[in-house]
Amino acid sequence: MSDLLQTPLSAWHRAAGAKMAPFAGWDMPIQYPTGIIAEHVQTRESAALFDICHMGEFTLRGAGARDALSRAVSHNLETLKPGRCRYGFLLNEAGGILDDLIVYCMAEDDYMLVVNGACTASDFAALRGRLPQTLAFEDISARTAKLDLQGPKSFDVLEAVLGESFRDLPYFGFRSVTFGGATLLVSRTGYTGELGVELYLPWDKAEALWTALLADARVKPAGLGARDTLRLEVGLPLYGHDLDDTHTPAEAGYGGMLTNPADYVGKGADREVREPLVALSIPGRRSARHGDVVALPDGTVAGVVTSGSFCPSLGYAVALARVAAAHAEAPAFVVKATKVELEATRVGLPFYTQGTARAKLV
């Protein structure tokens, strides 16, 4: 416990009765006393606030930053304008995913990168090695807090608390405002499938913003447990489970977004598909779990479950599984869960289709 990193809100979570657990080296709330399902439903129906301070943030500035970063990550930065951000990958030479990350274009040759908490140190080292020393590349994670406000009422709440409208923000658009005398970056992005924002601000302002947002009765805190069921329902992959360094973006279904014209690390190899992810619908309440073997109905082993859960908004279980390409078009599979075989049907993503993330606000 003592060697776990603490967010500016770790003490708040504990005082609120949260179940805490180590995650990526951080002391994080898994759920509050209301429970994962209630927090999940709160996010789908109203708004929920998540402490995501464990994630890493880097800044990159200087003449030539765009061209250098274009050779370091898979993102197409030629078409990424200031005020917009884009999802993509940091790859190894074999096209395997070292991390998935969002690149924010702050201004010409001025970027912010947001990476997974567990990958922050290794990502920084890999990127530093790929970027010229003439560019200012800094890990600002230790002073940058991240709070996610997600749910169909999130914009109503944000506007009430900050006193200005954000309805002009497109999906994957952002802008900076002032909060408590500091810069607050409001990004219309998230990991739940709902309308919402990811909020970046100085570490020492996080509790003030957290408290101000929670003072609105439409918002309740939610932990990493609900974050996981929410993201799985809308088919968003989780690094370390559905994405890893021996599998490519194309295998995860992102081949279509590999449009970066630069000669970036992993280019070409990142389109190879040997073990694609498939989406499985499992009737009933019993879950498949990470690591369960997936077979064809005749018993032929096809692959392995990478994520699985009962889905509160669907009322049944779903899974993502990595299967041999030869079996990826099979209509049905059997998941060999502990002590029981679960029949699964291959379906399209997202599993849950009612999400408000892309709602038109103007």
Add this chain to the structure above:
Amino acid sequence: MSIPADLLYTDTHEWVRIEGDEAVIGITQFAQEQLGDLTFVDLPAVGDTLATGQEMGSVESVKAASELYSPLAGTVSAVNDALSGAPELVNQSPYTDGWMVRVKLDGKPESLLSAADYEAVVARDAH
């Protein structure tokens, strides 16, 4: 922590209520809190015979799965069918609406824990 004094317990966090020659079995408040929101409950069938300590079913939550062990020997006379569609009853009312199995006893149950003894088990497992 709610540990009713009129029930008996196991160190695997089941509770037992003796009613004449039958017993009602469920999981404790501590167990449901540790598991979190239950999403699935697998129970034995009516007529199944159970030996003490035998695995008789399982429970799953969003984050975990756990086996259920029979605290005593007997024959299953009823199961709580409501749990198949509403496993959350175990979270909401573990000692009442969230009961799991009713068993016709085969002899007197042995080595069950008193509420006081079970409190010590909880203290041990709660760290």
